[in-house]
Amino acid sequence: MSITSLLLVILLGTVAAYFLGDARSRQVAKPIGGVRHLAALPSYYASMVSLWALIPGLAVVLFWSIFDGPIIESLVRGVLPIETKNLPPEQFGLVMSQIHNIVAGVGSIEQIGLEYQPAVQRLQSLEKVSSAWMPILTIIVLVLGCLMGLAAVTAKRNARYSVERIFNITLFVCSSIAIFTTLGIILSVLFESLRFFEKVPFFDFVFGTHWSPQIAIRADQTGASGSFGVIPLIAGTLLISFIALLIAVPIGLMSAIYLSEYASTRVRNIVKPALEVLAGVPTVVYGFFAALTVAPSIRHWGDAARDWGAANDIAWLAGLSVSSESALAAGIVMGIMIIPFVSSLSDDVINAVPQSLRNGSFGLGATQSETIRKVIFPAALPGIVGGVLLAASRAIGETMIVVMAAGLAANLTINPLEAVTTVTVQIVTLLVGDQEFDSAKTLAAFALGLFLFVITLALNVIALRVVKKYREQYD
Amino acid sequence: MTEQITEATPMKDTTRSLREARLKKRHAAEKRFQWYGRLSIAFGIACVLFLFYDIISKGHGAFFQTYINMEIEFDGEKLGLTPDSSEEEIRAASFNSFFKKTLREKYPAAETRREKSQLYAVFTSDMPLILRDMVIADPSIIGTKQTVSMIADDDTDVYVKHALGTDSDISRMGDFQRSIVDDLHQRGMIEKKFNAIFFSNSDSREPELAGIRGAITGSFLTLMVTLLMSFPIAVATAIYLEEFAPTNKFTDFIEVNINNLAAVPSVIFGLLGLAVFINFFGMPRSVPMVGGFVLTLMTLPTIIISSRASIKAVPPSIREAAMGMGASKVQTVIHHVLPLAMPGMLTGTIIGMAQALGETAPLLMIGMVAFIVDVPGSVTDPATVLPVQIFLWSDSPERAFVEKTSAAIMVLLTFLIIMNSTAVWLRKRLERRW
Amino acid sequence: MNTAQKTNPEAAVEIPGKYQTVGHPLLDDPKMTVRSTSVFYAEKQAIFDVDLDIGKNEVISMIGPSGCGKSTFLRCLNRMNDTIDICRVEGDLRLDDEDIYSKKIDVVELRARVGMVFQKPNPFPKSIYENVAYGARIHGLTDNKVQLDELVEKSLVRCGLWNEVKDRLEEPATGLSGGQQQRLCIARAIAVGPEVILMDEPCSALDPIATATVEELIHELSENFTIAIVTHSMQQAARVSQRTAYFHLGKLIEVNETSQVFTNPEHKLTEEYITGRIG
Numbered sequence A: 001m002s003i004t005s006l007l008l009v010i011l012l013g014t015v016a017a018y019f020l021g022d023a024r025s026r027q028v029a030k031p032i033g034g035v036r037h038l039a040a041l042p043s044y045y046a047s048m049v050s051l052w053a054l055i056p057g058l059a060v061v062l063f064w065s066i067f068d069g070p071i072i073e074s075l076v077r078g079v080l081p082i083e084t085k086n087l088p089p090e091q092f093g094l095v096m097s098q099i100h101n102i103v104a105g106v107g108s109i110e111q112i113g114l115e116y117q118p119a120v121q122r123l124q125s126l127e128k129v130s131s132a133w134m135p136i137l138t139i140i141v142l143v144l145g146c147l148m149g150l151a152a153v154t155a156k157r158n159a160r161y162s163v164e165r166i167f168n169i170t171l172f173v174c175s176s177i178a179i180f181t182t183l184g185i186i187l188s189v190l191f192e193s194l195r196f197f198e199k200v201p202f203f204d205f206v207f208g209t210h211w212s213p214q215i216a217i218r219a220d221q222t223g224a225s226g227s228f229g230v231i232p233l234i235a236g237t238l239l240i241s242f243i244a245l246l247i248a249v250p251i252g253l254m255s256a257i258y259l260s261e262y263a264s265t266r267v268r269n270i271v272k273p274a275l276e277v278l279a280g281v282p283t284v285v286y287g288f289f290a291a292l293t294v295a296p297s298i299r300h301w302g303d304a305a306r307d308w309g310a311a312n313d314i315a316w317l318a319g320l321s322v323s324s325e326s327a328l329a330a331g332i333v334m335g336i337m338i339i340p341f342v343s344s345l346s347d348d349v350i351n352a353v354p355q356s357l358r359n360g361s362f363g364l365g366a367t368q369s370e371t372i373r374k375v376i377f378p379a380a381l382p383g384i385v386g387g388v389l390l391a392a393s394r395a396i397g398e399t400m401i402v403v404m405a406a407g408l409a410a411n412l413t414i415n416p417l418e419a420v421t422t423v424t425v426q427i428v429t430l431l432v433g434d435q436e437f438d439s440a441k442t443l444a445a446f447a448l449g450l451f452l453f454v455i456t457l458a459l460n461v462i463a464l465r466v467v468k469k470y471r472e473q474y475d
Numbered sequence B: 001m002t003e004q005i006t007e008a009t010p011m012k013d014t015t016r017s018l019r020e021a022r023l024k025k026r027h028a029a030e031k032r033f034q035w036y037g038r039l040s041i042a043f044g045i046a047c048v049l050f051l052f053y054d055i056i057s058k059g060h061g062a063f064f065q066t067y068i069n070m071e072i073e074f075d076g077e078k079l080g081l082t083p084d085s086s087e088e089e090i091r092a093a094s095f096n097s098f099f100k101k102t103l104r105e106k107y108p109a110a111e112t113r114r115e116k117s118q119l120y121a122v123f124t125s126d127m128p129l130i131l132r133d134m135v136i137a138d139p140s141i142i143g144t145k146q147t148v149s150m151i152a153d154d155d156t157d158v159y160v161k162h163a164l165g166t167d168s169d170i171s172r173m174g175d176f177q178r179s180i181v182d183d184l185h186q187r188g189m190i191e192k193k194f195n196a197i198f199f200s201n202s203d204s205r206e207p208e209l210a211g212i213r214g215a216i217t218g219s220f221l222t223l224m225v226t227l228l229m230s231f232p233i234a235v236a237t238a239i240y241l242e243e244f245a246p247t248n249k250f251t252d253f254i255e256v257n258i259n260n261l262a263a264v265p266s267v268i269f270g271l272l273g274l275a276v277f278i279n280f281f282g283m284p285r286s287v288p289m290v291g292g293f294v295l296t297l298m299t300l301p302t303i304i305i306s307s308r309a310s311i312k313a314v315p316p317s318i319r320e321a322a323m324g325m326g327a328s329k330v331q332t333v334i335h336h337v338l339p340l341a342m343p344g345m346l347t348g349t350i351i352g353m354a355q356a357l358g359e360t361a362p363l364l365m366i367g368m369v370a371f372i373v374d375v376p377g378s379v380t381d382p383a384t385v386l387p388v389q390i391f392l393w394s395d396s397p398e399r400a401f402v403e404k405t406s407a408a409i410m411v412l413l414t415f416l417i418i419m420n421s422t423a424v425w426l427r428k429r430l431e432r433r434w
Numbered sequence C: 001m002n003t004a005q006k007t008n009p010e011a012a013v014e015i016p017g018k019y020q021t022v023g024h025p026l027l028d029d030p031k032m033t034v035r036s037t038s039v040f041y042a043e044k045q046a047i048f049d050v051d052l053d054i055g056k057n058e059v060i061s062m063i064g065p066s067g068c069g070k071s072t073f074l075r076c077l078n079r080m081n082d083t084i085d086i087c088r089v090e091g092d093l094r095l096d097d098e099d100i101y102s103k104k105i106d107v108v109e110l111r112a113r114v115g116m117v118f119q120k121p122n123p124f125p126k127s128i129y130e131n132v133a134y135g136a137r138i139h140g141l142t143d144n145k146v147q148l149d150e151l152v153e154k155s156l157v158r159c160g161l162w163n164e165v166k167d168r169l170e171e172p173a174t175g176l177s178g179g180q181q182q183r184l185c186i187a188r189a190i191a192v193g194p195e196v197i198l199m200d201e202p203c204s205a206l207d208p209i210a211t212a213t214v215e216e217l218i219h220e221l222s223e224n225f226t227i228a229i230v231t232h233s234m235q236q237a238a239r240v241s242q243r244t245a246y247f248h249l250g251k252l253i254e255v256n257e258t259s260q261v262f263t264n265p266e267h268k269l270t271e272e273y274i275t276g277r278i279g
């Protein structure tokens, strides 16, 4: 029985339990003079009984699906030849997955050797037992839960109280998911990073200026020396983010200023959503746009400029070379993407500047632009800085645009016409495709992830602090 | 007093003339400043327009596909079949050589091997299989002549769409192939029809056979998982934080976590999914279920934040009224607060879903980038999603995939526009009610 | 209707849009003249057909119950109402016989000539020095730092603030006390070299001691400037102004010598207001 149909059975059981609970409560109520004499409404008794059935049922399914894998694995391990058990973890994992494949019907026992026959048989029978017993056990538990729930339906018991308690606990558990997510992120990137730093020294990673994980794999599987230097990635990330901010900050800010200080309500109502469209376009679309439209035209213009420079003897122009995957293309498109982000943050911040300051300035005979530049902008500056930091964190964490348009060449350069690579590009590249478990290459992605997480988190925390402080100032 | 006036007046006059001397410059600066604002907005709007123009101009062609209407004689002898042949016999027959032979007969000019292969390359390489399926569906056509609408190869398609009658070498076709296509065109055998293949097929290495059905199904399944997980959890969290949570350090901690998660780059969620769901819990790679889990964690903050805002917007008087009638806190929330906050929560959820629908990076990490030809049937079948399909196609060297990619983007954007407009509409309605 | 005359007070108020101001709203040789002026916020009329003159170097105070349009009227005089989208001003307003609503007039220059001080002190979040220097900088009144320093000092001295702040000119102005902030705002306004200063309840956010200082300052400034002050305190009006105008529901009811308004009001509504029956 598949999980989906089992879940369906549980659902049906829960509904049945609800009606049973309802009937039972009315039955209990009859001799004592009607439902008015029960401690809670029948629907609460019904809900209580259905929860008593549902929760244990779900728990069985959940725990079974989490733990049957590892338990079966360890049992199968017992019948493996001793030399297999002593294999290093990577190769052992390979053998286990081959055994799994054979049980699943892919490949044959001859390919890996007959000494694994007992293991294959063991696995086969255990899986059969497991898949047969899971639904049976689930249904038994469900029915037992339902019966116990029915037995608990008494006139004195306040079912509402139990139901509401379960309700509260559920809410609390759901709220904690945010914490577990953060914890999950931290633990997963941290653990894998620590394993990475066992293979590659921390300082080689942080201060290394050379990044070429591919070579490391070919040379030796135990990792490499010197080819995991993160500096070029950081430089590339910063270069692209800088270009993006160079576009997004002035344009986003000026748009916000114009919309909030000059534009009529009608213009604002049209232009604002039009700009917001830029925020709703998926990043993969921007990536496509950057790679297929912007990068080729930059290259085209670069070549034209070079030819023109050569024709007119302008040495620096004649030496111009534009890579087909340039930092500039990725940066420009990323900048376009974060324009609405900057503009809506600035908009909030500018609107928080009290009207009295504007009046004060107008009252002295300042023009509107003087008021904006000399009073509103300085007053809003902390908030705008916060917004820029948030935008920077966006740019640093942005992935698809750079994956599609920035390329993989880990050049250490500040020339925006060259190809560079970024932290996010490398995370994706290292993890997409065939990955060797435990190789330095795979683990490096997590180290980069840790780096990215720490940087963006720090930027966000600082930015939110700054913005909050700023808001309190005018509240 | 008189003394002071006479002293003060000249000073006022000089300051006045000083001020007036600068007025022109100041007004010019004002004008300039306004123009910076207008230009910024114009730039933003131009980006929107150009982006859409670029995608549509690149992609609209993909909604049409070139077909070649050709009369084919299903010669029983050549195929070694009769109208009474069984399905196995038909499957065993060599439609490949039959198809090639038929073409050679129609174009005897193809003599060298290169010319012949260029002749075959006019049509999609799956053509023999398509003919076979026609015969399986209706064996009685054996021995008859049929006009078959044959799917053109992607190079032919690009040539017909963009280069017919021009010198452009936009398509990578050989001269001979080009001459055949020109001839077919002259004879009026070439027809452009609505590209149903694009919507009914899944991914393929051949651009003319590639479609988005698998990706759309994958996106749908992934989104369903995301919705079923994130909506209840987000609503529960929002209710807890707004209505039940005590004000203590732990509640603060939850809030801080939610706010920070909202700003964590999506690629990090991919790492989480890989490390926790796939490596730790041993869930399968490339499946919508895991994709849905990852996107759930990613969209939760968005939905929680907007749900909280809409719960906050429910006037306290309603809570007081309900509690005043002896309703418990839980009853008040479920019967009164929740229904009133629901439109706002739905708005947030739709926006979160739109975000999830466009998301690519975390899904790459959990292996939803595989080349998958089958349409996924359940949340545990390997699948890809629309944005990832776009990513994969945009990487393909064939020119025809540019068109397909842009068309897939158009489909994706259409879904997003519908979702976001629904959200806007819901929000508008909400505003009117309160 | 340019000659004010005494009419039946009750009838005057009951017919909207057509009434007579009692007392002496008009003067010979005025600094500013306001004729047939009405103000609308979208559809809603806030000022009804007001005629009033403001004399050279006089202090005129405007009193009346809150919401009667005192601030709105004041803001017409330097076109601050232009900054409110829905606000529309009709009528003929002149400064030194120039129509201030004509196309030829530059609002920016007008506001430099007719400065304004607001109800709540609104120093810019800059240093004390920069607050005072702001107007001089935007209007280009000085050529160098020495002149600017001089101007800042002079303005602060005139407002009696110099001795209090001369050692902390670079500190943020928001750190000053309310009364100091308001005097700073006045210093900021006079640094631009205005001819008229409009004050909209300048003391309502201040404590009594700060109020006294500001009132004294107004008194001193009145020697050089024309001042129109809105106040909700009749004592203040009595202390600082020579003439008083009483507004009621957007209409200018009575204008007279301050002493007369408070001792012997002509109009019944004025009397009710000063005796506390209308608040």
Ligand SMILES: Nc1ncnc2c1ncn2[C@@H]1O[C@H](COP(=O)(O)OP(=O)(O)O)[C@@H](O)[C@H]1O
Binding pocket: C041, C046, C065, C066, C067, C068, C069, C070, C071, C072, C073, C084, C086
């Ligand atoms: N910005 C505005 N928009 C719309 N109506 C306004 C605005 N400012 C003032 N009003 C209206 O104009 C009338 C006069 O207001 P105001 O001049 O502020 O009165 P006062 O200063 O005498 O208390 C009031 O009825 C007020 O509601």
Ligand SMILES: [Mg+2]
Binding pocket: C070, C071, C072, C200
């Ligand atoms: Mg007022």
